[in-house]
Amino acid sequence: MAKTSDKTSARNRARQALAEKQRKRRERDERIEAAATRYFTAADAIAKARLDAGEAIKALIDEGEPRGEIAELLGISTRDIKTTLDTLGDDRQEQVASAQDTHDEAPAEATGDRNVA
Numbered sequence: 001m002a003k004t005s006d007k008t009s010a011r012n013r014a015r016q017a018l019a020e021k022q023r024k025r026r027e028r029d030e031r032i033e034a035a036a037t038r039y040f041t042a043a044d045a046i047a048k049a050r051l052d053a054g055e056a057i058k059a060l061i062d063e064g065e066p067r068g069e070i071a072e073l074l075g076i077s078t079r080d081i082k083t084t085l086d087t088l089g090d091d092r093q094e095q096v097a098s099a100q101d102t103h104d105e106a107p108a109e110a111t112g113d114r115n116v117a
Contacts, residue, residue, distance in 0.1 A: 047091075050087055051087075055088065057088075058088060
């Protein structure tokens with residue numbers, strides 16, 4: 001009987017140790033997920049802020065303001081203006097390309113095109 005009791009006790013301790021290890025792993029995974037969520041939220045906000053800044057600068061240029069005066073008005077360099085406008089152009093090109101990809105895929109699905117061998 002002592003043998004069975006020892007095995008049962010050992011098995012219980014092993015289960016408790018495993019449960020503790022799994023709890024710690026789960027808590028760590030939750031912290032990692034929370035940190036990644038904060039990162040992606042911040043990255044999305046930064047991207048939106050850059051886009052908004054680019055659109056504001058573009059609006060000033062469209063009003064005929066020289067870049068030097070815009071830089072002085074906003075307290076940034078003309079190089080910052082160029083970088084911001086380049087980023088704005090890149091973002092717009094990505095949006096157009098993404099929209100075209102979505103549009104290009106739709107007709108094939110709608111017409112039911114199939115490759116028949």
